[in-house]
Each structure stands twice: as structure tokens, then as C-alpha cells.
Amino acid sequence: MFRFIFQILVLFMNFITFKKNSFLINVHINAGTNSNKIIGIHNNKIKINVAAPAIQQKANNLLRNFLSLEFKIPKSNIIIEKGKLGKYKQLKIIKINQIPLIIKRLIKQSSISSLIITKIL
Numbered sequence: 001m002f003r004f005i006f007q008i009l010v011l012f013m014n015f016i017t018f019k020k021n022s023f024l025i026n027v028h029i030n031a032g033t034n035s036n037k038i039i040g041i042h043n044n045k046i047k048i049n050v051a052a053p054a055i056q057q058k059a060n061n062l063l064r065n066f067l068s069l070e071f072k073i074p075k076s077n078i079i080i081e082k083g084k085l086g087k088y089k090q091l092k093i094i095k096i097n098q099i100p101l102i103i104k105r106l107i108k109q110s111s112i113s114s115l116i117i118t119k120i121l
Contacts, residue, residue, distance in 0.1 A: 015046050015106070022094040029087045031059035036066040038102045045088065046106065060084060067093070070100040 017024045028045040031054035039047040052062040060080060068075040073095060083089035 015041060015044050016103075022092050023096060024081070025091045025093060027063075027089050027091060029054075029059060029063060029089060031087070036062065038070070038100070038106075041106055041109070046103075054087070057084075063089075067091070070102075071096055072098045 015026050026045045028042050028047045030039075030047065030049045031052060033049035033051055035049060036051055037049045039049055041047065048063065048066075050059050050062045050066060052058040064075050064078045064080070067078050071078075071093060073093070077094045077096075079092040079094070081090045081092050
């Protein structure tokens with residue numbers, strides 16, 4: 001039931017889509033910052049700060065580690081499908097156990113009525 005309702009909701013957002021038991025999330029990575037943090041929406045992408053520099057896949061590895069903690073899933077469930085060498089990436093996240101609170105808030109801030117989402121989430 002949850003996945004079906006969530007699937008309907010994400011159709012209205014560009015930064016996240018549901019596809020075959022997984023989520024595709026478009027992100028904008030800001031590497032080399034002071035902390036790891038999901039910032040918000042920036043140009044229809046989820047903006048995420050990561051503390052590692054963008055060299056030798058350090059930022060990508062830290063991004064996957066950070067998101068695995070946020071979603072409470074193994075790091076292997078987060079796949080960088082597009083943008084491995086750039087700051088704009090498309091991540092495939094499979095077998096999600098929990099949606100982080102900040103992602104729920106971003107969904108509520110989208111163009112969909114927050115009243116409907118609050119009742120569902």
C-alpha cells in the first residue's frame with residue numbers, strides 16, 4: 001500500500017521517481033564541505049553536501065556511505081547510475097527500509113498538497 005501511494009506522489013516531482021522496486025533520485029553534490037548533509041532542492045535535484053573532496057571517487061564513496069546511513073540500508077543498495085565524474089548524479093536506491101525525515105520534508109514542500117502527503121507518510 002505504501003509503495004503504491006508513494007509511487008503516485010513521486011510522479012509529480014522531478015527529483016525522485018519510482019521504478020521497479022527502486023527509487024531513482026537526481027542529486028546535486030557539493031563536495032569538500034564541512035559536513036555531510038541533505039540541504040534541499042536545487043534545480044529539481046536534491047542538493048547534498050559531502051565532506052570528502054571530489055577526487056579519486058572519495059566524494060562518491062562518502063555519498064554512498066552517508067545515504068546508506070540515512071536510508072538505513074547497505075551501501076551496496078545505492079548505485080550511481082549516471083554522473084560518476086560530475087556533481088550531478090542519478091542514484092538508484094533499492095530495497096528501502098525507511099525514508100529519511102529530510103526527504104519526507106522535501107516531498108511535502110513539493111507542488112503536491114501537504115495535507116494529502118501528511119496523512120499518507
